[in-house]
Amino acid sequence: MGIKKIGLQLAVVFAAFTAHAQNPIIQTIYTADPAPMVYNDTVYLYTSHDEDNSTWFTMNDWRCYSSTDMVNWTDRGSPLSLKTFSWAKKDAWAAQCIPRNGKFYFYVPVNHHTLGMSIGVAVSDSPTGPFTDLLDKPLVHSGNGDIDPSVFIDTDGQAYLYWGNPYLKYVKLNEDMISYSGDVVEVPLEKEGFHVRYKDTDKRPSAYEEAPWFYKRKDLYYMLYAAGGVPEHLAYSTSSSPTGPWKYRDTIMPVITKGGAFTNHPGVIDYKGKSYLFYHNGALPGGGGFNRSVCVEEFSYNEDGTIPRIPNTVEGVRPVGTLDPYQRQEAETIAWEVGVETESSVDAGGLYVTDISNGDYIKVRSVDFKKGAKGFEADVASVSGGTIEVRLGGFDGILLGRCEVSNTGGMQSWKTSSATMKKVKGVHDVYFVFKGGDGPLFNFDWWKFKN
Numbered sequence: 001m002g003i004k005k006i007g008l009q010l011a012v013v014f015a016a017f018t019a020h021a022q023n024p025i026i027q028t029i030y031t032a033d034p035a036p037m038v039y040n041d042t043v044y045l046y047t048s049h050d051e052d053n054s055t056w057f058t059m060n061d062w063r064c065y066s067s068t069d070m071v072n073w074t075d076r077g078s079p080l081s082l083k084t085f086s087w088a089k090k091d092a093w094a095a096q097c098i099p100r101n102g103k104f105y106f107y108v109p110v111n112h113h114t115l116g117m118s119i120g121v122a123v124s125d126s127p128t129g130p131f132t133d134l135l136d137k138p139l140v141h142s143g144n145g146d147i148d149p150s151v152f153i154d155t156d157g158q159a160y161l162y163w164g165n166p167y168l169k170y171v172k173l174n175e176d177m178i179s180y181s182g183d184v185v186e187v188p189l190e191k192e193g194f195h196v197r198y199k200d201t202d203k204r205p206s207a208y209e210e211a212p213w214f215y216k217r218k219d220l221y222y223m224l225y226a227a228g229g230v231p232e233h234l235a236y237s238t239s240s241s242p243t244g245p246w247k248y249r250d251t252i253m254p255v256i257t258k259g260g261a262f263t264n265h266p267g268v269i270d271y272k273g274k275s276y277l278f279y280h281n282g283a284l285p286g287g288g289g290f291n292r293s294v295c296v297e298e299f300s301y302n303e304d305g306t307i308p309r310i311p312n313t314v315e316g317v318r319p320v321g322t323l324d325p326y327q328r329q330e331a332e333t334i335a336w337e338v339g340v341e342t343e344s345s346v347d348a349g350g351l352y353v354t355d356i357s358n359g360d361y362i363k364v365r366s367v368d369f370k371k372g373a374k375g376f377e378a379d380v381a382s383v384s385g386g387t388i389e390v391r392l393g394g395f396d397g398i399l400l401g402r403c404e405v406s407n408t409g410g411m412q413s414w415k416t417s418s419a420t421m422k423k424v425k426g427v428h429d430v431y432f433v434f435k436g437g438d439g440p441l442f443n444f445d446w447w448k449f450k451n
Contacts, residue, residue, distance in 0.1 A: 079129025
């Protein structure tokens with residue numbers, strides 16, 4: 001879903017309006033149901049994927065992104081899809097991944113060919129996949145509301161899997177993480193634990209709707225969830241035990257009325273000394289209830305461990321690191337973009353940026369040039385050619401130089417183009433602005449500055 005697909009005039013207006021935007025954090029496609037995971041000083045963000053122009057929850061795969069600064073997100077492609085599971089019919093909905101003993105376990109809800117919604121698990125040696133279904137069957141099936149799994153490993157080594165809509169259930173996972181012991185337990189959704197519904201639209205006993213996110217901080221267990229009725233807001237409950245009883249605390253994020261979707265889905269991490277809430281809205285052009293987009297906000301816990309109200313913003317979060325321009329950087333490492341998309345290719349060795357047209361751009365934040373950069377190179381593939389304008393501070397900002405892209409012999413014939421740049425020092429936001437004739441200009445794999 002390149003932003004230009006909505007029409008050139010709207011794209012220009014949107015580009016100008018969002019000159020300082022950070023949310024939504026992914027703009028190349030519609031993403032939902034964020035599941036962040038911190039591993040080896042990197043944030044891996046797993047999302048579901050709303051297909052373009054959906055009129056229902058049309059979702060066929062899951063996506064992965066990574067960041068070490070919370071503002072530039074590298075597209076890692078699709079680590080698994082419905083095709084990973086031989087028993088899956090449709091509905092690649094909200095999932096979560098967790099590491100244990102050098103492996104990564106990805107818990108997913110999918111619609112079984114005969115059973116309906118069920119929870120499966122796939123395993124990989126890498127956080128970016130590919131993942132394999134070792135069971136060749138669901139891990140658990142307890143009812144048609146088996147969606148939105150949330151997994152957590154406690155300090156004593158016991159792992160828990162929570163899930164469900166309209167119910168909230170859990171099992172205790174075995175150490176192998178692909179089996180469980182004991183019965184499926186249903187949590188009592190009582191007023192004390194999960195409040196009351198703010199809209200009396202059905203007979204559900206509490207505000208709990210779906211999308212549980214389970215974790216522990218200090219000695220307190222947190223259960224975040226989408227609360228309702230519909231449209232949903234985010235709320236949370238806490239417990240001194242991983243299995244309750246739960247005490248309702250408060251709303252975290254009210255219903256999003258501007259750029260909203262009628263669902264929401266929380267995900268929380270601590271990273272580099274800061275706390276972050278991930279969620280989704282419908283703020284991208286063409287977005288809405290079935291075309292959602294992941295966002296993130298920074299927050300601080302109160303002294304007693306409670307969570308304050310967290311506003312949804314366009315500005316998003318500040319960087320917690322810098323990007324090294326003298327190391328090869330993938331073109332699909334993006335803070336903000338207008339018009340482009342990403343694809344995978346064996347010739348490019350993975351993901352690359354494509355569907356580049358005149359006026360499109362990529363923004364990369366917090367690039368540290370240190371004492372100075374004087375040159376630039378980019379790996380590109382083209383038939384028609386074009387230009388990469390390298391600018392500071394905006395898509396119409398200070399021009400450092402132009403890197404000319406010639407005909408390389410094909411859109412998968414990769415060659416390195418280089419150019420001299422005005423010397424630049426310090427930390428800056430960098431914009432790669434693409435110029436050329438009509439139609440697709442070139443594909444863009446990686447870039448690097450030279451000092």
